[in-house]
Amino acid sequence: MRSETEVSDITVIGGGLAGVCAAVAAARLGQKVALVQNRPVLGGNSSSEVRVWVCGATAHGINRYARETGIMGEMFVENQYRNPDGNPYLWDLIILETVRAEPNITLFLNTDVHEVEADGDSDARQIRSVTGWMMGSERRIRFESPVFLDCTGDGLVGFLAGAKYRLGREARDEYGEEWAPETADDVTLGSTLLFYTKDAGHPVKFVPPVFAKDITQTPIPIKRVIRSGDSGCHYWWIEWGGELDTVHDNERIRDELWSVIYGIWDYIKNSGKFDAANMTLEWVGAQPGKREYRRFVGDYVLTQNDIMAQEPFGDRVAFGGWSIDLHPPQGMYAEESGSKHMHADGNYHVPFRSLYSANVVNLLFAGRNISATHVAFGTTRVMA
Ligand SMILES: Cc1cc2nc3c(=O)[nH]c(=O)nc-3n(C[C@H](O)[C@H](O)[C@H](O)COP(=O)(O)OP(=O)(O)OC[C@H]3O[C@@H](n4cnc5c(N)ncnc54)[C@H](O)[C@@H]3O)c2cc1C
Incomplete structure (x- = not known):
C-alpha cells in the first residue's frame, strides 16, 4: 500500500457534472485543482453507468431561449457535433476530454473519499484534508487545499466535516411553501x-x-x-x-x-x-441513480417562493428553468402519476449564498446537495 499527499488550491470531490464544471471553472481561473471521483468514469448520473439525460433551463423547449452556455454549453455543443445519436459512451468521452484539456486539473478516478480532517467550533469549522482510497491501485491519498468543494451528490464530505444539512421535506410553515407537506418528514425522491x-x-x-x-x-x-x-x-x-x-x-x-x-x-x-x-x-444499470439525499444549509436556503417569483438575487450566479418536479414517495408503486410539475414564468436564479456552507468556512458545494428546500430542489437538481 502507498500513502501519499496531494496539495492543490482546490479539491473537488465528486466527478458528476457539477464537480466537472466546478473543477474546469476553477482550473480556468488559474487554480490548481484535484478532482476526485470514486467511480471509473466521470459524469455521475449522466454517465454511461446510469444514463440520465441532461436537462436544464429549456425545460424540453418551454423556455427555448434559455439553453445553458458556459462549460455545460461547450459540452452540449461538442456532444451535438460528435454524438448526435446520444451514445452514452461517447458522452463519457466528451466529459473526460473536457477535464483532460485542463492542465491545472489532476484527475483521480476510482478514488473514494471517506475520511475528513476538520477542526474548529461547530459554527466555524474548517476542513484541513480529505483522504481517499484509490481502488485497484492500493493508494491511500490525502488531499490538502485551502478550499474544498463537495460535489458528491450525497454530501458525505460536508457531513463528515460537520456541515449543517437537511434531509427530507420541510414543513409548509417553515418557508411558507405551498407544495411542502404540513409536517416535516424524512421523505426524499427515490x-x-x-x-x-x-x-x-x-x-x-x-x-x-x-x-x-x-x-x-x-x-x-x-x-x-x-x-x-x-x-x-x-x-x-x-x-x-x-x-x-x-x-x-x-x-x-x-x-x-x-x-x-x-x-x-x-x-x-x-x-x-x-x-x-x-x-x-x-x-x-447496476449503479442506482440517486436523486436526493443531504441538502447543505448555506447562508441562504432557496425556496419554492423564490423559484416562482424568479427572485433576482443580488448575488445570483446561475439560472434554472426546469419545473419544480416532485414525485410520490412510493415511486413506481404509487397509484398517482409518477411526477407533478410547477413551472415559473421562465427562468429563476440561484444565489451564491446557496453554494457555500453556513458553518464550514472553506466548504463550497454544487449539484443536487446545494442549499435549497426539498421543493426548490425539485428543480435545481436537474443537471445543466
Ligand atoms: C433516474 C433519474 C432521473 C433524473 N432525471 C433527470 C433528467 O432527466 N435530467 C436531469 O438533468 N436531471 C435528472 N435527474 C437529476 C440529476 O441526475 C441529479 O440531480 C444530478 O446527477 C446531480 O448531479 P451531481 O453532480 O450533483 O451528482 P451526481 O450525478 O450524483 O454525481 C456525484 C458524483 O460524485 C461521486 N462521488 C460520490 N461520493 C463520492 C466520494 N465519497 N468520493 C468521491 N466521489 C464521490 C459519484 O460517483 C458521482 O459520480 C435525474 C436523476 C435520476 C436519478
Whole structure:
C-alpha cells in the first residue's frame, strides 16, 4: 500500500457534472485543482453507468431561449457535433476530454473519499484534508487545499466535516411553501435503475431470473407507460426508496429496482401483449441513480417562493428553468402519476449564498446537495 499527499488550491470531490464544471471553472481561473471521483468514469448520473439525460433551463423547449452556455454549453455543443445519436459512451468521452484539456486539473478516478480532517467550533469549522482510497491501485491519498468543494451528490464530505444539512421535506410553515407537506418528514425522491433494449434481428427468448417481480400484481402495468422498444430515460419512473434512506438502504433499493426491471422485461417479452419477439436486453444499470439525499444549509436556503417569483438575487450566479418536479414517495408503486410539475414564468436564479456552507468556512458545494428546500430542489437538481 502507498500513502501519499496531494496539495492543490482546490479539491473537488465528486466527478458528476457539477464537480466537472466546478473543477474546469476553477482550473480556468488559474487554480490548481484535484478532482476526485470514486467511480471509473466521470459524469455521475449522466454517465454511461446510469444514463440520465441532461436537462436544464429549456425545460424540453418551454423556455427555448434559455439553453445553458458556459462549460455545460461547450459540452452540449461538442456532444451535438460528435454524438448526435446520444451514445452514452461517447458522452463519457466528451466529459473526460473536457477535464483532460485542463492542465491545472489532476484527475483521480476510482478514488473514494471517506475520511475528513476538520477542526474548529461547530459554527466555524474548517476542513484541513480529505483522504481517499484509490481502488485497484492500493493508494491511500490525502488531499490538502485551502478550499474544498463537495460535489458528491450525497454530501458525505460536508457531513463528515460537520456541515449543517437537511434531509427530507420541510414543513409548509417553515418557508411558507405551498407544495411542502404540513409536517416535516424524512421523505426524499427515490432512486432509479434504467435499461436499454435492442432489436437483435432474430427471435430471442427471455427466461426471467427467479427474483423477477410479477408486475401484474402491482399498479405498474395500469399506471405507467410500458412499450416495446423504449429504453433509458423513458423508464425514469422505475423509482423506489423515497420512504427509505436512499444512501444506507442503497443495496436494498437496487435489488428492488432490478426485480422490477426484469419483471417489466418478462412482461414485455412473455405476456403476449407486445410485439417484442426479436427484442433483447442490451444493458441494465447496476449503479442506482440517486436523486436526493443531504441538502447543505448555506447562508441562504432557496425556496419554492423564490423559484416562482424568479427572485433576482443580488448575488445570483446561475439560472434554472426546469419545473419544480416532485414525485410520490412510493415511486413506481404509487397509484398517482409518477411526477407533478410547477413551472415559473421562465427562468429563476440561484444565489451564491446557496453554494457555500453556513458553518464550514472553506466548504463550497454544487449539484443536487446545494442549499435549497426539498421543493426548490425539485428543480435545481436537474443537471445543466
Ligand atoms: C433516474 C433519474 C432521473 C433524473 N432525471 C433527470 C433528467 O432527466 N435530467 C436531469 O438533468 N436531471 C435528472 N435527474 C437529476 C440529476 O441526475 C441529479 O440531480 C444530478 O446527477 C446531480 O448531479 P451531481 O453532480 O450533483 O451528482 P451526481 O450525478 O450524483 O454525481 C456525484 C458524483 O460524485 C461521486 N462521488 C460520490 N461520493 C463520492 C466520494 N465519497 N468520493 C468521491 N466521489 C464521490 C459519484 O460517483 C458521482 O459520480 C435525474 C436523476 C435520476 C436519478
